[in-house]
Amino acid sequence: MKVRTRFAPSPTGFIHLGNIRSALYPWAFARSTQGDFILRIEDTDLERSSQAAVDVIIEGMKWLGLDHDEGPFFQMQRMDRYKAVLEQLKAAGHVYPCYMSVAELDALRERQMAAKEKPRYDGTWRPEPGKTLPPVPEGVQPVLRFRTPVGGSVVWDDKVKGRIEIGNAELDDLVIARPDGTPTYNFCVVVDDIDMGITHVIRGDDHVNNTPRQIHIFRALGHEPPVYAHLPTVLNEQGEKMSKRNGAKAVTQYRDEGYLPDAMVNYLARLGWSHGDDEIFSRQQFLQWFDLDHLGRSAAQFDEAKLRWVNAQHLKAMDDAALAPLVAQQLERMGLQADDRLPAICGLFKDRCDTTVALAQWARAFYADVVPDAAEQAQHVTDAVRPALQSLVQQLEACAWDKVAIGAAIKSVLAEHGLKMPQLAMPVRVLVMGTAQTPSLDAVLALHDKKVVITRLQNG
Numbered sequence: 128m129k130v131r132t133r134f135a136p137s138p139t140g141f142i143h144l145g146n147i148r149s150a151l152y153p154w155a156f157a158r159s160t161q162g163d164f165i166l167r168i169e170d171t172d173l174e175r176s177s178q179a180a181v182d183v184i185i186e187g188m189k190w191l192g193l194d195h196d197e198g199p200f201f202q203m204q205r206m207d208r209y210k211a212v213l214e215q216l217k218a219a220g221h222v223y224p225c226y227m228s229v230a231e232l233d234a235l236r237e238r239q240m241a242a243k244e245k246p247r248y249d250g251t252w253r254p255e256p257g258k259t260l261p262p263v264p265e266g267v268q269p270v271l272r273f274r275t276p277v278g279g280s281v282v283w284d285d286k287v288k289g290r291i292e293i294g295n296a297e298l299d300d301l302v303i304a305r306p307d308g309t310p311t312y313n314f315c316v317v318v319d320d321i322d323m324g325i326t327h328v329i330r331g332d333d334h335v336n337n338t339p340r341q342i343h344i345f346r347a348l349g350h351e352p353p354v355y356a357h358l359p360t361v362l363n364e365q366g367e368k369m370s371k372r373n374g375a376k377a378v379t380q381y382r383d384e385g386y387l388p389d390a391m392v393n394y395l396a397r398l399g400w401s402h403g404d405d406e407i408f409s410r411q412q413f414l415q416w417f418d419l420d421h422l423g424r425s426a427a428q429f430d431e432a433k434l435r436w437v438n439a440q441h442l443k444a445m446d447d448a449a450l451a452p453l454v455a456q457q458l459e460r461m462g463l464q465a466d467d468r469l470p471a472i473c474g475l476f477k478d479r480c481d482t483t484v485a486l487a488q489w490a491r492a493f494y495a496d497v498v499p500d501a502a503e504q505a506q507h508v509t510d511a512v513r514p515a516l517q518s519l520v521q522q523l524e525a526c527a528w529d530k531v532a533i534g535a536a537i538k539s540v541l542a543e544h545g546l547k548m549p550q551l552a553m554p555v556r557v558l559v560m561g562t563a564q565t566p567s568l569d570a571v572l573a574l575h576d577k578k579v580v581i582t583r584l585q586n587g
């Protein structure tokens with residue numbers, strides 16, 4: 128049987144890391160089993176859904192390389208299908224009209240609460256052999272309720288949570304169509320999962336309560352339910368459930384802040400799944416290792432410092448030629464145009480950076496004027512060192528422009544003025560790069576244009 132998984136986000140806010148992890152695992156499971164991964168947008172909440180949120184889902188998945196084989200399907204475009212399936216359920220006697228008004232439902236709830244009972248629909252309108260139903264009120268459009276089986280229980284072997292059994296007595300008769308005939312959430316999900324041939328539903332554990340109801344609808348429609356894996360919540364750094372309401376960032380913001388897609392995949396993979404003690408791995412390794420048997424059972428907590436660390440590891444390991452276009456994009460956002468020196472610049476600076484934004488800030492000194500840090504300039508560019516700087520300008524003017532020749536010029540100035548390397552290197556760095564802390568001076572200067580170096584030294 129071919130594995131078919133799906134990601135079914137509701138576009139009711141900008142998708143954050145906690146949400147996108149629910150895309151990563153079904154994607155990885157499909158990819159690692161040569162299955163299919165389907166994208167379905169659950170946009171039936173018209174008031175809260177927005178096109179902008181759909182765009183962030185699609186952009187974020189594209190950025191992370193979570194490619195889908197089918198879709199995006201939009202639930203709002205499938206209404207006719209849901210209504211047709213609703214007719215099937217009606218014809219088979221699995222649903223019945225319920226005319227209980229909102230006021231009556233509220234009164235029922237209050238009575239139950241007062242009696243310390245769990246609030247639930249009491250089956251007033253559920254037809255049973257020999258039962259007389261109340262008279263149908265005039266001018267009231269009924270909702271349709273699903274007939275939950277009486278007695279027994281629903282059981283499934285959750286791939287994360289283990290065996291779950293819910294007694295049918297716990298479940299009241301779910302509304303599956305509103306008075307205007309529009310189908311409700313749990314029903315649409317099941318019709319989609321059947322039509323899309325989903326074999327494994329991997330989703331957040333906020334849906335565990337829906338699962339027994341969905342399983343009943345599957346069976347009423349003549350299908351066995353898929354395998355379920357309910358992922359524990361992702362908590363934010365304060366230990367609260369990650370949500371846009373408490374400051375979770377849209378996924379695409381991490382792209383803008385200079386995170387690498389492979390590092391994000393690595394980090395997110397570890398938020399709820401493990402392969403021994405492995406912390407840093409490539410996308411290919413992840414897909415080789417991923418399975419549903421090593422999903423964590425407890426909530427995972429987001430840790431920005433760890434994300435930065437993972438990103439730094441990927442940045443260091445990344446090929447300079449592959450890294451350069453990503454840094455070029457960040458430079459472009461700063462209004463700067465990179466050139467063919469950028470891969471070498473990446474190679475020289477990447478060890479001291481944890482994001483492509485940090486790398487672009489270094490690269491900036493090669494593509495825009497620098498303003499030396501005032502305190503560092505005052506500390507290092509002193510009158511005592513100015514004669515040596517002038518000699519260096521002269522030597523560099525006559526120098527072949529490569530790392531070896533530049534290194535030799537620096538050494539000869541040090542000898543001539545009786546200075547130690549830092550006494551000359553610090554002021555040169557401050558003037559050329561804007562700061563005293565840089566990689567090896569000869570390598571840094573060699574990547575600059577000779578004229579630029581000389582002009583910046585003369586400005587000191």
Ligand code: GLU
Nearest residue numbers: 135136137169316330334
């Ligand atoms: N649309 C639901 C959500 O965003 C997911 C439904 C599902 O995966 O079954 O939480």
